[in-house]
Amino acid sequence: xxxxxxxxxxxxxxxxxxxxxxxxxxxxxxxxxxxxxxxxxxxxxxxxxxxxxxxxxxxxxxxxxxxxxxxxxxxxxxxxxxxxxxxxxxxxxxxxxxxxxxxxxxxxxxxxxxxxxxxxxxxxxxxxxxxxxxxxxxxxxxxxxxxxxxxxxxxxxxxxxxxxxxxxxxxxxxxxxxxxxxxxxxxxxxxxxxxxxxxxxxxxxxxxxxxxxxxxxxxxxxxxxxxxxxxxxxxxxxxxxxxxxxxxxxxxxxxxxxxxxxxxxxxxxxxxxxxxxxxxxxxxxxxxxxxxxxxxxxxxxxxxxxxxxxxxxxxxxxxxxxxxxxxxxxxxxxxxxxxxxxxxxxxxxxxxxxxxxxxxxxxxx
Numbered sequence: 237x238x239x240x241x242x243x244x245x246x247x248x249x250x251x252x253x254x255x256x257x258x259x260x261x262x263x264x265x266x267x268x269x270x271x272x273x274x275x276x277x278x279x280x281x282x283x284x285x286x287x288x289x290x291x292x293x294x295x296x297x298x299x300x301x302x303x304x305x306x307x308x309x310x311x312x313x314x315x316x317x318x319x320x321x322x323x324x325x326x327x328x329x330x331x332x333x334x335x336x337x338x339x340x341x342x343x344x345x346x347x348x349x350x351x352x353x354x355x356x357x358x359x360x361x362x363x364x365x366x367x368x369x370x371x372x373x374x375x376x377x378x379x380x381x382x383x384x385x386x387x388x389x390x391x392x393x394x395x396x397x398x399x400x401x402x403x404x405x406x407x408x409x410x411x412x413x414x415x416x417x418x419x420x421x422x423x424x425x426x427x428x429x430x431x432x433x434x435x436x437x438x439x440x441x442x443x444x445x446x447x448x449x450x451x452x453x454x455x456x457x458x459x460x461x462x463x464x465x466x467x468x469x470x471x472x473x474x475x476x477x478x479x480x481x482x483x484x485x486x487x488x489x490x491x492x493x494x495x496x497x498x499x500x501x502x503x504x505x506x507x508x509x510x511x512x513x514x515x516x517x518x519x520x521x522x523x524x525x526x527x528x529x530x531x532x533x534x535x536x537x538x539x540x541x542x543x544x545x546x547x548x549x550x551x552x553x554x555x556x557x558x559x560x561x562x563x564x565x566x567x568x569x570x571x572x573x574x575x576x577x578x579x580x581x582x583x584x585x586x587x588x589x590x591x592x593x594x595x596x597x598x599x600x601x
Contacts, residue, residue, distance in 0.1 A: 271305065272305075274301075274304055275301045275304050275305045275308055275311065278297045278298070278300050278301035278304075278311070279297070279298065279301050279308070279310050279311050279314060282294040282295075282296075282297035282301070282311075282314055282315075282318070283314060285297060286314070286317065286318050286321065289511075291318045291319075291321060291322040294315075294318040295315060295318050295319070298311045298312075298314055298315040298318065299315070302315070307338055309335050309338050309339070309340050312331045312332075312334050312335040312338065312340070313331070313332070313335045313340060313344075313345065313348075315331040316328045316329075316330075316331035316332040316335065316348060316352075317348070319331070320351075320352060321511075321512070322511075322512075323511070323512045323542060323543055325352045325355040325356050326352075326356060328348070329349070329352050329353070332345055332348050332349045332352065333349065343369060343372065343373075346365045346366075346368045346369050347365070347369060349361075349365045350365035350366050350369065350382070350386075353365065354382070354386070357389075359385075359386045359387075359389040359390035360386075360390040360392070362382075362386045362390075363383060363386035363387055363390055363392060363395075366379060366382050366383040366386055367383060369383075370383050374402065374403070374406040374407075375406045375407050377407065377410060377411065377412055377441065377444060378446065380403050380407065380410060380412040381412045381415055381416070381446065383399065384396065384399060384400075384403075384412060384415075384416045384419075385416070385419060387399065388416070388419060388420070388423070400413065409440055410440075411436075411437035411438075411440040411441040411444060411447065412437070413437075414433045414434065414436040414437040414440070415433065415434060415437045415446075415447065415450070417433045418430040418431070418432075418433030418434045418437070418450070421433060422454070427454050427457060427458060428458075430454055431451060431454050431455070434447055434450050434451050434454070435451070438451070443474055444474075445471045445474045445478055446478075448467045448468070448470045448471040448474070448482075449467070449468070449471050449478060449481065449482060451463075451467040452464045452465075452466075452467030452468040452470075452471065452482070452485060453485070455467060456485060456488075456489070461489055461492075461493070464485070464489065465486060465489055468482040468483075468485050468486050468489075469482070469486065472486075479509070480505070480506045480507075480508075480509035480510040480513060481506070481510070481513055483502045483503075483505050483506040483509075483516075484502070484503065484506040484507075484513045484516035484519075485515065486502050487499045487500075487501075487503035487516060487519055488515055488516075488519050490502060491503075491519045491522055491523065496523055496526065499519065499523060500520075500523055503516045503519055503520050503523070504520075507520065512543060513543075514540050514543040514544050514547075515540075517536050517539040517540040517543060518536070518540040518549065518550055518553075520532075520536040521533045521534075521535075521536035521537040521539075521540060521550065521554075522553070524536055525553070525557060530557060530560075530561055533553075533557055534554065534557065537550045537553055537554040537557070538550075538554070541554070546577065547577070548573070548574045548577040548578060551570045551571070551573040551574045551577070552570070552571070552574045554566070554570045555567050555568075555569075555570030555571040555574065558570060
């Protein structure tokens, strides 16, 4: 499966996981606040900061609360949420895991852990969290899909037969069977066959948002813009669809067609709902550069780099922007990163080409 697609699947559970924060008990009026009251006030302060997007300030408030009460689960969960919402998925793991150790055995915490591992492309740990959720909600099609994907991406193919049998027992007509087949074709770069499998899934579950997103993405890869636009627009019309992600791709299509006004509107709507969508940050950088707003362009390209440091396009755009600004040090730094990434990709290709002809055994492992 192309690397750029890996970042999207974990967004499908965002509406459930990213709630307004975990609450604590009511304050009791007192002239001298007790430690419990101080913790309550600090968690509320952190939640208020996070709602406004001030995640570092929220982190500081939660850490002060934990300094008073190291076992405060709401502070742990909200600290993880602050990291998660700002795209610091690695930092989010520790507080989420600590909350689980403290006894936060909820669907929310398992979802957030799964999504954090998934975003970090650590599919083995992600699958274990999805397994817990699947045991509780075996008929949940979204969980079926994400668990199956996690097994494939972590090379746990030996677990797929039992998983598919269990899935068929609880959901005999599940579209996930076709979706997982489509994913396999996508991994083999057989995009048209992937589309055919997802079309079969669509006939079973036409209101499942992730089917429309996947089809939109496949068409987008093939530069079939009209088909891609139709699928992304269909997703935005479905309740609980990942509308911000779909709007990001609709914005990207508008950028490519030169409709900057529509692109700017769609991309801003996307980022307002979820600032961690890489393609939206990247495209806003392109639009800002077109408007000669260099400061904004630098900010957006750096955000895109932070969200996926393994893609070279934002480094290149930023390097060219620094060249225009006469900042040779920044230009050389960015273009050097482009060279490193391209060299790594060439090395991988060279290894594949020079591999022994009989690779069947290796592929079966």
